Amino acid sequence: MKAEHYVGGVFRSDGPAFPLFSPADGAEIGGVPEAPREVVDDAVAAAREAVRGPWGTSGVEERAAAMRRIADGIQARFEEFVDAEVADTGRPRAFAETVDVPRAIGNFRAYADLLYGRPERAYTTQVPGWSTGGGQALNYTVRRPLGVVAIISPWNLPLLLMTWKVAPALAAGNAVVVKPSEETPSTATLLAQVIDQAGLPSGAFNLVHGHGPGAAGEFLTGHPGVDAIAFTGESATGSAIMRNAADHITPVSFELGGKNPALVFADADLDAAVDGTVRSSFTHSGQICLCTERVYVERPIFDEFVERLGARARELADYGPMISAAHRDKVLSYYRLAREEGATVVAGGGAPSFGDDRDGGFHVEPTVLTGLPETARTVREEIFGPVCHVAPFDTEDEALRLANDSPYGLASTVWTRDLSRAHRVAPQVETGIVWVNCWNLRDLRTPFGGVKASGIGREGGEYSLDFFSEPVNVCIQI
Numbered sequence: 001m002k003a004e005h006y007v008g009g010v011f012r013s014d015g016p017a018f019p020l021f022s023p024a025d026g027a028e029i030g031g032v033p034e035a036p037r038e039v040v041d042d043a044v045a046a047a048r049e050a051v052r053g054p055w056g057t058s059g060v061e062e063r064a065a066a067m068r069r070i071a072d073g074i075q076a077r078f079e080e081f082v083d084a085e086v087a088d089t090g091r092p093r094a095f096a097e098t099v100d101v102p103r104a105i106g107n108f109r110a111y112a113d114l115l116y117g118r119p120e121r122a123y124t125t126q127v128p129g130w131s132t133g134g135g136q137a138l139n140y141t142v143r144r145p146l147g148v149v150a151i152i153s154p155w156n157l158p159l160l161l162m163t164w165k166v167a168p169a170l171a172a173g174n175a176v177v178v179k180p181s182e183e184t185p186s187t188a189t190l191l192a193q194v195i196d197q198a199g200l201p202s203g204a205f206n207l208v209h210g211h212g213p214g215a216a217g218e219f220l221t222g223h224p225g226v227d228a229i230a231f232t233g234e235s236a237t238g239s240a241i242m243r244n245a246a247d248h249i250t251p252v253s254f255e256l257g258g259k260n261p262a263l264v265f266a267d268a269d270l271d272a273a274v275d276g277t278v279r280s281s282f283t284h285s286g287q288i289c290l291c292t293e294r295v296y297v298e299r300p301i302f303d304e305f306v307e308r309l310g311a312r313a314r315e316l317a318d319y320g321p322m323i324s325a326a327h328r329d330k331v332l333s334y335y336r337l338a339r340e341e342g343a344t345v346v347a348g349g350g351a352p353s354f355g356d357d358r359d360g361g362f363h364v365e366p367t368v369l370t371g372l373p374e375t376a377r378t379v380r381e382e383i384f385g386p387v388c389h390v391a392p393f394d395t396e397d398e399a400l401r402l403a404n405d406s407p408y409g410l411a412s413t414v415w416t417r418d419l420s421r422a423h424r425v426a427p428q429v430e431t432g433i434v435w436v437n438c439w440n441l442r443d444l445r446t447p448f449g450g451v452k453a454s455g456i457g458r459e460g461g462e463y464s465l466d467f468f469s470e471p472v473n474v475c476i477q478i
């Protein structure tokens, strides 16, 4: 897969190529063009032209039809998208086949449908005398696209999370400039090819490749021609983007880091809680922002839960690698730190030896830890790998205090059979998303995002369409 920029409807490869390495076996798999500032400037200018021209003045019908053509285009090249995502990330093929590519198709279809469901609000009001003018008025609200939207998408779910932003941004009538992670350029290039064939006006969708600091990402998020920024990634990068955008008061939508807690009460279905925590801690080798890294278990079932979770972690076999050697080294440094801080390693704690070409890749062992204090860095800092720390609690209040004692607040799980407890506890967990007796069960219309250092705003359904458009109130005196 040859990664290319896509600017104003033209594929181009300006800029020095940087190497890409397979996370699966470490082999070099190609070069990616590093977009110079001029390419980013051209992309923003092309997007502005599209917004001022046919795309910005297009109607709901036309945009919904365009969303459906893009979804059909991805469907038609399904295997190519799977191949590209697996090549860039080393993930198990089944994950790309059952999650990544179907969700990309679903993202575009969801927003084609949601566009019709948006009643514009109108109020006929008898305006009280204190309002200048008074008398009767008709007030109604319409929504206008923001204009040019910068989208910075991450390496963990490259296609899923890029389209999770591109679909609503385009559906709302904006033009977009996408800068995918430098680690995962391939499905972004394929999407550009699909959109090129879907017949959107040139400049509606633009793609530039490159790194963040001092490169394409920074050029884009600090660009005066950008009207909004949507970003998923680490909280520290979010802070840097905010600083870079501050001079232009550019609105931001952020889905950032996490240190997601799981609360397992003694009355839980233990099989379900163990199965669910294996999924929430080790899916995609822990490289999903929603993954669990802190597990709190009510004391009567603590020992059995730890024993069972550790056994399941040791049984995992076909797990994928970390996205890069650098990220593999970061995760392994936390495994070392955990030992230095006094952790008991129940399972994993190192790098596996498969005895095949995977040993050239960036794999780490699924790991279960216990025995650390809440003040340990291992328990407080996001690791973003297949690792969780398990600690006991004795009361519901203590469970909530432990779960909420974090600078992050993205997602959480609560495992209990007690319906009253579920409804009492869930709203008190300081995360944007609380899953009860499940994990990552998704309805794309629901609000999705985090609190504290985990983000700003919500994505999903009307929440995305609201961020990607401006409400305009029109008041007509009757």
Ligand SMILES: O=C(O)C(=O)/C=C/C=C/O
Binding pocket: 156, 157, 161, 164, 232, 288, 289, 290, 440, 442, 448
């Ligand atoms: O939108 C989703 O369903 C999803 O899995 C997002 C994960 C975000 C991780 O950074």
